[in-house]
Each structure stands twice: as structure tokens, then as C-alpha cells.
Amino acid sequence: MPDPPWRVVIVTRxxxxxxxxxxALRSIGHEPVALLTVRDTENRYGDVPAVENALREVPAxxxxxxxxxxxxxxxxxxxxxxxxxxxxxxxxxxxxxxLAVPPLGWLNCHPSLLPRHRGPVPVAWAIRNGEAEIGLxxxxxxxxxxxxxILSQRAIPLAEYVEPELFYPAxxxxxFEVFTEALRKLATGDEGTVQEGGEYESFFTxxxxxxxxxxxxxEAHRLVWAWRYTFAVGALQGALTTLxxxxxxxxxxxxxxxxxxxxxxxxxxxLWLVRTEAVxxxxxxxxxxx
Numbered sequence: 115m116p117d118p119p120w121r122v123v124i125v126t127r128x129x130x131x132x133x134x135x136x137x138a139l140r141s142i143g144h145e146p147v148a149l150l151t152v153r154d155t156e157n158r159y160g161d162v163p164a165v166e167n168a169l170r171e172v173p174a175x176x177x178x179x180x181x182x183x184x185x186x187x188x189x190x191x192x193x194x195x196x197x198x199x200x201x202x203x204x205x206x207x208x209x210x211x212x213l214a215v216p217p218l219g220w221l222n223c224h225p226s227l228l229p230r231h232r233g234p235v236p237v238a239w240a241i242r243n244g245e246a247e248i249g250l251x252x253x254x255x256x257x258x259x260x261x262x263x264i265l266s267q268r269a270i271p272l273a274e275y276v277e278p279e280l281f282y283p284a285x286x287x288x289x290f291e292v293f294t295e296a297l298r299k300l301a302t303g304d305e306g307t308v309q310e311g312g313e314y315e316s317f318f319t320x321x322x323x324x325x326x327x328x329x330x331x332x333e334a335h336r337l338v339w340a341w342r343y344t345f346a347v348g349a350l351q352g353a354l355t356t357l358x359x360x361x362x363x364x365x366x367x368x369x370x371x372x373x374x375x376x377x378x379x380x381x382x383x384x385l386w387l388v389r390t391e392a393v394x395x396x397x398x399x400x401x402x403x404x
Contacts (some may be wrong), residue, residue: 116217117233119143120197123216124176125150128203129168132281135200136173138290142297148177148194150187152206157317182358187212198300200293205234216266220255221296222262223289225267228253229312232260235344239315240272242340244332247271250288252296259314263306265296277338277366277373318344323352331369331380338367354393361389 124135132149139146149172150322169178176254177188188211191199196216201208201222213220226236227249233239240248249269254262268288299306318341325334334353340353342365353364357376365390368375375386 115303116197117120117143118376119194121147122192122219123148123150123179123196123199125195125199125201125208125220126203127165127205129171131202132176134286134289135202135293136176139200141296142294144198144297146173147196148179150179150181150190150199152204176209177272184209184212188215191215202289207259208255213255213257218300220404221265221300222233222255222260223293224251224253224260225249225285226260227267228260228264229253229309232312233315235317236315237278238318238340238343241275242336242344244336245272250285250292251293253309261309261312263308265299265304265306266292268292275342278343281343282373317347318352320348320350321348323348323350323354325353325364327355327378328381330382331385332371334380334385335367335369338364342366355387357387357390361393363393364388365389365391389391 122139124146126132126135126149132151151165165180172178177194179194181187181190185204187209188341190210192215198218199216199220200223201220206295208220218366219402224232224236225248226240227247230236230253231239231248239249248271249267251267253260253264253377269293270285270288294315298308317376320355322337323346325337327334336354345351353362354361356362356379357378364387370386371377372386372388376390377384377386377403
């Protein structure tokens with residue numbers, strides 16, 4: 115094992131993650147040496163600035179590595195000689211040759227209580243399932259997605275649903291705690307706890323886009339908010355419904371009455387549509403028949 119302080123590369127497409135990891139690493143005496151990121155985010159992380167603009171926030175002492183393809187990840191990493199790579203919010207599956215570059219391996223921070231909710235949008239699935247908590251897990255990375263041994267973990271209550279731009283920043287303190295605990299364990303040679311069971315959940319599809327108002331109101335409410343934490347991989351971005359003959363996307367809903375919200379009836383009672391937006395007319399034709 116390399117002696118500390120370790121040379122660490124940060125891998126992410128979300129610049130607040132890069133800044134937080136940089137601060138955490140420096141606070142416990144390690145040396146962040148580079149940021150590896152990509153240009154194409156596929157909208158996975160919401161309204162993410164173009165990489166050229168986002169990089170203005172990155173600490174000036176970090177080298178910036180931007181591979182054009184997966185095959186370039188390993189040689190770019192090798193060029194800065196990292197002891198460790200830390201990752202969160204990165205849209206590519208990391209090739210095996212890149213995983214092998216740092217002697218201490220890669221650590222990934224995943225926003226779920228692994229082995230629950232492996233995959234790219236775990237918060238969306240937790241909301242859709244009506245779970246009371248989500249979480250953060252730091253695990254060693256292996257050849258599969260989100261399956262490596264767990265070093266540290268924290269549960270985080272979901273509570274009332276809020277906009278993603280409020281939810282994710284509120285996790286910062288927990289990210290720091292779980293990340294620094296994982297680094298301390300790594301320094302002791304802890305191999306982590308092997309995951310058992312679990313499932314991989316991918317993105318929502320067109321089949322998930324429309325609200326089924328014959329179902330209970332709570333299910334429609336959860337689907338509305340779950341769509342705020344994912345993006346479409348098909349033609350449709352939900353949650354969709356029809357109001358007064360027009361297709362709208364529901365951006366926020368409530369199970370209790372809200373002033374100026376539109377009340378609709380579901381299978382077992384009302385749901386209030388707090389915020390909606392118009393949707394292009396051609397979407398209506400793709401609605402599944404009852």
C-alpha cells in the first residue's frame with residue numbers, strides 16, 4: 115500500500131462533487147492531483163453546465179483530464195500516477211484497464227443503501243417505491259456496476275419530496291462523513307463488506323411516463339416526484355397527464371390541498387397538481403389506450 119499522503123484523482127461530471135471531494139481529501143491530508151471528467155452527460159444529472167463553463171469552478175492546481183472515449187481513460191490516469199481514484203456522478207462504465215491503474219483501486223460514492231438500488235437513478239426508484247429513506251454508500255469498484263465491497267454507508271430520510279436542487283446539496287454533510295470514513299478504513303487495509311443480493315434498476319421508459327389516475331393517488335404522487343430525479347431515455351419525459359384536453363407534464367404534486375393547485379381525482383381520492391408545464395401536441399398520440 116502506498117504511504118500517505120496519497121495522490122488522488124477525482125472522477126465526476128458534477129462539479130460540486132469535485133469541489134467537495136477536493137476539500138475532503140485536503141482536510142485529511144491527501145493530495146488531489148487531477149479531475150477526470152467528460153463532455154457528454156446525456157442530461158443524467160439535470161441542468162449541468164457545459165464542461166467548459168463548469169471547469170471554471172475547479173481548483174486551479176488540479177490537472178483536468180477529458181477522455182474522448184473509454185479507451186483513453188486508463189492512459190490518461192496513468193499519466194498522473196494516482197495512488198487512488200474516487201468517483202461519484204460519472205456517466206461511463208469504467209473499463210477494467212482503468213480500474214487497474216491506481217494501486218489502491220477506485221472508490222465510488224453511490225446515493226443508495228447498496229445493495230438496494232444499483233444503477234443510475236437510485237433516488238428516483240426509492241421515491242417511486244415509497245421508501246422512507248435513501249442513503250449513501252462508498253464502495254470499492256469492480257468490473258460490474260455498484261457491486262463492489264462496501265466500506266461505509268449512511269441512511270438519509272427522504273421525508274417530504276423536494277426539488278432535486280434542494281435535495282442533493284442537503285446531502286453534502288453526509289457525503290463528507292461517509293467518504294472520509296471510507297478513506298480511514300482504506301488506510302487500515304479494510305477490504306470492505308461483500309455485497310449480497312440486490313438488484314440493478316435502469317432509467318424509466320415510455321411505459322412509465324403517463325400517470326394512471328385509476329391507481330391510488332399516492333402512486334401518482336410518487337411517480338410525479340420520481341420523474342424529477344431521472345430523465346427520459348425514450349421519447350417521453352414524464353410525468354404526463356391530460357387536463358382540459360391538453361397534455362401536460364406534472365412537475366410537482368401534493369396529497370393535501372394546496373392553494374391555487376389543480377385538483378384531480380385518482381382511484382381512491384384526490385391529488386393536487388402544484389406545478390405543470392405544457393407538452394408538445396405530438397406526445398398525446400403516444401398515450402397508451404385504457
